[in-house]
Amino acid sequence: xxxxxxxxxxxxxxxxxxxxxxxxxxxxxxxxxxxxxxxxxxxxxxxxxxxxxxxxxxxxxxxxxxxxxxxxxxxxxxxxxxxxxxxxxxxxxxxxxxxxxxxxxxxxxxxxxxxxxxxxxxxxxxxxxxxxxxxxxxxxxxxxxxxxxxxxxxxxxxxxxxxxxxxxxxxxxxxxxxxxxxxxxxxxxxxxxxxxxxxxxxxxxxxxxxxxxxxxxxxxxxxxxxxxxxxxxxxxxxxxxxxxxxxxxxxxxxxxxxxxxxxxxxxxxxxxxxxxxxxxxxxxxxxxxxxxxxxxxxxxxxxxxxxxxxxxxxxxxxxxxxxxxxxxxxxxxxxxxxxxxxxxxxxx
Amino acid sequence: xxxxxxxxxxxxxxxxxxxxxxxxxxxxxxxxxxxxxxxxxxxxxxxxxxxxxxxxxxxxxxxxxxxxxxxxxxxxxxxxxxxxxxxxxxxxxxxxxxxxxxxxxxxxxxxxxxxxxxxxxxxxxxxxxxxxxxxxxxxxxxxxxxxxxxxxxxxxxxxxxxxxxxxxxxxxxxxxxxxxxxxxxxxxxxxxxxxxxxxxxxxxxxxxxxxxxxxxxxxxxxxxxxxxxxxxxxxxxxxxxxxxxxxxxxxxxxxxxxxxxxxxxxxxxxxxxxxxxxxxxxxxxxxxxxxxxxxxxxxxxxxxxxxxxxxxxxxxxxxxxxxxxxxxxxxxxxxxxxxxxxxxxxxx
DNA sequence: GAGGTTGTTGCAAGGTTTTGCGGAATTGTT
DNA sequence: AACAATTCCGCAAAACCTTGCAACAACCTC
Numbered sequence: 001x002x003x004x005x006x007x008x009x010x011x012x013x014x015x016x017x018x019x020x021x022x023x024x025x026x027x028x029x030x031x032x033x034x035x036x037x038x039x040x041x042x043x044x045x046x047x048x049x050x051x052x053x054x055x056x057x058x059x060x061x062x063x064x065x066x067x068x069x070x071x072x073x074x075x076x077x078x079x080x081x082x083x084x085x086x087x088x089x090x091x092x093x094x095x096x097x098x099x100x101x102x103x104x105x106x107x108x109x110x111x112x113x114x115x116x117x118x119x120x121x122x123x124x125x126x127x128x129x130x131x132x133x134x135x136x137x138x139x140x141x142x143x144x145x146x147x148x149x150x151x152x153x154x155x156x157x158x159x160x161x162x163x164x165x166x167x168x169x170x171x172x173x174x175x176x177x178x179x180x181x182x183x184x185x186x187x188x189x190x191x192x193x194x195x196x197x198x199x200x201x202x203x204x205x206x207x208x209x210x211x212x213x214x215x216x217x218x219x220x221x222x223x224x225x226x227x228x229x230x231x232x233x234x235x236x237x238x239x240x241x242x243x244x245x246x247x248x249x250x251x252x253x254x255x256x257x258x259x260x261x262x263x264x265x266x267x268x269x270x271x272x273x274x275x276x277x278x279x280x281x282x283x284x285x286x287x288x289x290x291x292x293x294x295x296x297x298x299x300x301x302x303x304x305x306x307x308x309x310x311x312x313x314x315x316x317x318x319x320x321x322x323x324x325x326x327x328x329x330x331x332x333x334x335x336x337x338x339x340x341x342x343x344x345x346x347x348x
Numbered sequence: 349x350x351x352x353x354x355x356x357x358x359x360x361x362x363x364x365x366x367x368x369x370x371x372x373x374x375x376x377x378x379x380x381x382x383x384x385x386x387x388x389x390x391x392x393x394x395x396x397x398x399x400x401x402x403x404x405x406x407x408x409x410x411x412x413x414x415x416x417x418x419x420x421x422x423x424x425x426x427x428x429x430x431x432x433x434x435x436x437x438x439x440x441x442x443x444x445x446x447x448x449x450x451x452x453x454x455x456x457x458x459x460x461x462x463x464x465x466x467x468x469x470x471x472x473x474x475x476x477x478x479x480x481x482x483x484x485x486x487x488x489x490x491x492x493x494x495x496x497x498x499x500x501x502x503x504x505x506x507x508x509x510x511x512x513x514x515x516x517x518x519x520x521x522x523x524x525x526x527x528x529x530x531x532x533x534x535x536x537x538x539x540x541x542x543x544x545x546x547x548x549x550x551x552x553x554x555x556x557x558x559x560x561x562x563x564x565x566x567x568x569x570x571x572x573x574x575x576x577x578x579x580x581x582x583x584x585x586x587x588x589x590x591x592x593x594x595x596x597x598x599x600x601x602x603x604x605x606x607x608x609x610x611x612x613x614x615x616x617x618x619x620x621x622x623x624x625x626x627x628x629x630x631x632x633x634x635x636x637x638x639x640x641x642x643x644x645x646x647x648x649x650x651x652x653x654x655x656x657x658x659x660x661x662x663x664x665x666x667x668x669x670x671x672x673x674x675x676x677x678x679x680x681x682x683x684x685x686x687x688x689x690x691x692x693x694x695x696x
Numbered sequence: 697g698a699g700g701t702t703g704t705t706g707c708a709a710g711g712t713t714t715t716g717c718g719g720a721a722t723t724g725t726t
Numbered sequence: 727a728a729c730a731a732t733t734c735c736g737c738a739a740a741a742c743c744t745t746g747c748a749a750c751a752a753c754c755t756c
Contacts, residue, residue: 697756
């Protein structure tokens with residue numbers, strides 16, 4: 001919407017100068033250049049050629065990382081659905097290199113003429129982002145005000161009027177724990193992601209609810225926090241082994257669960273005989289570990305489809321339906337029992 | 349360089365019509381639209397606003413798929429290195445949806461103002477692409493002629509003057525096979541990717557060379573082709589079990605190797621006691637399977653660094669060094685021995 | 697078969713961005 | 727302190743893209 005003139009006025013220079021800065025032509029003082037650039041960062045400018053070219057048929061997909069295979073799996077499902085609807089996708093790894101945060105990536109995408117975007121497990125999910133690099137709560141709000149179309153996948157926030165698609169994390173935690181309780185376990189640990197991660201908190205709530213329902217302990221000594229990674233899972237499990245030695249654990253992700261199983265293997269603890277493990281996500285490789293991982297499946301395809309469909313609905317003025325904002329869809333996780341869970345050995 | 353008017357003249361329509369096509373406005377006949385689009389494909393048009401904005405600081409990364417974890421791993425390494433040099437990356441999954449091939453993706457990226465790109469295992473690697481959707485050999489040549497900066501990663505072709513970074517696939521096949529021979533195996537199979545894949549062919553050559561060196565059989569009955577996936581690996585292994593029943597196999601990728609191990613597990617064949625398995629790539633999860641996978645590591649970080657550095661060198665006129673085209677770097681794969689290989693049981 | 701309707705295209709006006717040029721400000725030199 | 731050189735910026739003209747409008751053609755309807 002804003003043209004060069006807006007930028008120029010805000011920066012206190014002439015249109016010509018802004019144009020020169022944008023085209024990296026010589027003859028602009030460094031100080032002036034910086035001033036213009038900072039204004040440019042505030043009010044995202046897309047060159048008219050592209051800005052007016054509204055229907056680029058390109059959407060952005062923002063994922064927090066690529067090492068946990070859920071994210072590639074989500075990305076692929078999202079891309080496939082988008083392609084079917086005639087959109088091509090640009091994938092961005094928001095934690096790729098330290099220097100570039102989610103926010104800058106979004107600005108870049110906007111400048112590249114992206115029509116809308118899907119945030120997978122966005123920053124906003126982190127209850128307290130470390131100080132300094134915190135995207136202000138206003139950041140997404142600003143985007144929203146700018147008329148950027150977006151959808152959250154597994155990272156809703158009630159404060160914002162953005163459509164979102166999620167799994168019921170709490171139900172997932174509850175179901176996993178219940179499964180273990182029914183097998184006869186009584187000391188059930190939780191290998192959790194970082195404490196600031198909202199999904200991990202929700203899972204913990206479900207875990208605690210199931211345990212309390214059966215009058216089993218749900219103290220914080222049964223919970224070990226670690227980064228989301230296989231290594232993290234291994235470390236957290238190491239802690240639990242040393243302290244409470246649970247007979248079963250649930251994990252924040254399959255990726256962490258793999259680390260847990262490796263740690264058990266290295267300690268000579270047999271899975272599932274001596275330790276039952278439940279993962280989350282049902283990544284494609286979960287069936288290929290040995291023992292094959294019992295896990296709670298996110299319906300990745302369905303969720304991806306729902307997210308893309310909702311986004312496209314908002315993109316395409318023809319298909320836009322009347323005032324159905326505040327769209328939220330919650331999917332139920334599905335328990336997939338494989339080989340990594342079994343009743344506890346009775347010699348406990 | 350060419351403006352709308354050029355395109356219009358070439359397509360035999362007015363400027364207005366071209367503008368309408370570009371903006372996907374209604375009111376253009378489908379036939380006319382196609383004509384304009386085909387002209388547009390010939391002379392890639394970048395809207396003035398972006399074409400002039402030459403230094404966008406964005407590069408494109410094209411990977412063939414995301415389900416095999418090597419590709420996310422490469423993508424992450426490439427992104428990290430690019431970010432360190434001040435470039436942000438756009439990742440594209442070229443097989444995401446059927447409708448969009450590698451070529452269209454490249455055009456799209458170019459139109460989005462990408463400065464250069466890295467092709468990971470590009471289409472060109474396929475010796476004979478299925479008829480019809482074949483990117484003409486001239487396709488990359490055309491890009492090259494248009495002055496697009498690119499680098500091939502694991503997919504060189506001597507016909508083109510494009511820098512490339514690869515692992516020595518043949519050496520990988522040789523080393524893996526040699527390792528198994530030294531353990532005492534004599535009937536060594538090869539679970540290969542599709543026959544048209546050049547890397548698989550090279551690995552096979554290395555495999556055959558090692559076997560022949562020790563006067564061991566290397567017939568085509570020991571080779572089973574299947575798609576690059578865990579399922580594919582399982583199927584290929586099933587075939588081998590039924591026919592030659594090897595005591596060891598090497599695989600085209602770790603991903604396939606996981607499928608092989610699963611198939612063995614399901615048949616009650618113990619790895620490594622009754623079947624030794626060697627993978628390729630050393631994906632991050634290779635250490636987390638059980639038994640942990642013996643594999644040939646691609647030095648992913650180093651290769652990614654080399655590829656990005658070479659690309660950036662060509663992008664940045666200041667750093668460009670004199671006439672050092674035809675750059676090629678070959679990395680040696682590294683044997684990582686874990687738990688999936690052992691001497692054959694002597695009851696054979 | 698005439699008139700109306702719908703769809704497609706070019707023209708020209710209007711708005712936005714680029715760029716050549718001149719003037720002002722700053723710096724260095726004598 | 728004055729002059730010259732350089733750098734930097736705004737003005738205005740030119741180039742470019744978008745869009746309303748009208749013309750034309752094809753098709754349908756009566």
